[in-house]
Amino acid sequence: MAGNDKDGKTISNTVQAAVDRFGASQDELIPIMNEVNRELGFLPSEALDEISHQLRVPRSRLFSVASFYAMLSTKPRGKHVIQFCESAPCHVAGGREVWQAVMDHLNIKENETTSDGNWTLLTTSCLGICSVGPVMVVDDDIYGNVDPAQVPAILDKYR
């Protein structure tokens, strides 16, 4: 099966590596999907086929699981993913204004990807870093105590 990810690894190799790491059992389904999603940026349908084959789990069930959890995506995401906490502690600490600044700066709304494919903007529930709210996470980097004026500088680092 064709289909290469950004580092040139094939989808089936990535799935194989995850299955080898966690073992081909049903209770490892979510850790495996997590790992593949992390490696490939999302879960392409070829990957779901391969996991289905390896774990002997119907594809319908895989799709049902993949569409349930927020960290799994069946659609490609932008090169960089912004997760913005919209829970009450960050909201009260000024998150609303920061959220507006992010949307204005990128000119997209929640769950959208910029037309150049650089950015995907997601909202997320609490990330457990509330003592430094408002919090936003760009890829794996956490930014706390963000104020609206800092938003352009933070995002410019990823250009």
Next chain:
Amino acid sequence: MKAYRSMVLVSSDPESLNKGADEVYQALQTEIKAFGLENEISLTMVGDVGRHDAVPLVIVYPEAVIYGPVTKENVHYLVEEHLYKGRIASSLQAPVKELSGKIAWLSARKGTLPAEQRIVLERAGIIDPESIDDYIIHDGYQALAKAVTEMSPEDIFSTLEKAGLRGRGGAGFPTGTKWRFVYKANGPKKYVICNADESEPGTFKDRLILEGDPHAIIESMAISAYAVGADEGYIYIRGEYNIALQRISKAISMAKEMGFLGENIFGTGFNFDLHVHSGAGAYICGEETALIESIEGKRGEPRARPPYPTTNGLWGKPTLVNNVETLANVPPILRNGAEWYRGFGPAKSPGTKVYTILGNVNNTGLIEAPMGITLREVIAIYGKGMKNGKTFKLAQTGGSSGSIIPAALQDTPMDFDSFAKAGVALGSGALLICDDDTCVVDLAKVLLNFFRKESCGKCSPCRIGSQRAYETLVRISEGKGEMKDLDDLLELSNNLYQLSNCGLGQTAGAPIRDILTHFRAEVEAHIRLKVCPTGVCAIDSNQEN
């Protein structure tokens, strides 16, 4: 508000006011100024403190000295002795007799600053979490050794019951009793699970335990497995907690190497195998049956209960599910005994609670304190006062499924029973402190937005109810609400509570009920006057009525 050296409270129940509490308050104000102490001492009127025989009462923190009955003539002496010279004005102290209710609790902590008391966080931040040697030096794995070599399962259950340990996940169920249920369940194969899917907004206590003291959870899980007769366990950690996941995985392999996990632990023939399982971003997986579904590799949709996991859990087998904080209490209790544990907090909810303090206070962060401290203490002492000198308006406890607590209830001791009596919930221990710039409609909107997104969608009362409630709140916040919406909201809230399958839906309506109980006028202003009193909601005032 800023940080004060002392806090002075004057009772203001009708009886106190009748006997001149107002004059006492004014005299205190004058005298505190006369001694030049106004920047060091905060002075507040509080509601009914519960000791009517000696009103009006004046209570001075941090010493928790109760004076009463105080007259305006006494005030000069009281301020001079206690607040200026720092000596207790014993001639004015309330007679010590049949202290009851809230005041007994105050008196029990006399002479102590309600300081932090660390039990579950005893090692976090002190030891190297990646070193098992460090853990062992600090009493680590002693409780496990004691449990498997000296104690029968029954000893363990009764110790936990005597200690009065109650689940810290929010429900407050007695831990020893739950363990006994699983022990008594039939079948040779049983599981123990640690619920580390901490996703309540504003809560990160479990993360600090997992990151700072991972072996404590492993030790406690081994004890629970020994007690209930399980040989396999899972720690379910939310997918977002990368560091916790790595630390726990590493700690498990070290514990296996040292023989604290695996086969024939301490040479007793007890075997226990522990796995780590990560979540993938779903709040609902903190519900124990949804968590079990998720471990089985399915969507995290809660099961119908009964049967409960204690008899039909993971793969249909009897399963014990405990929260991280609950588990972290177990080894100290077994090491030090039930009596020691009962020495902290009130009699019916002993022990400590880990709180996360957030929002509009000067000092946000995490504390572990005895059960039964009050919001006023939390704000003044641990939060170092409200930010920018604003006024405290409300606190939202326990993440999204807690309560919205108005300032009027800030003297209620924070323990399971006192809170239940006041009709509010302690929840997970998150305390989101909000000042008077907070709009309750906006806050409820944010909370309902959370529920509608995190609802798993399995049962319609929750799936549809949370969505409809959110839409109605949005309408109200835009100045497009009608008075009938409030009745609809209450009905939705009630339906959510009565008809939802699991705790998420049952608590989703709580913010609505709370704001309409405590802040109805503010909500109505959005509808009747098309005005948001705090100016948070963007209402277009030119729209047609």
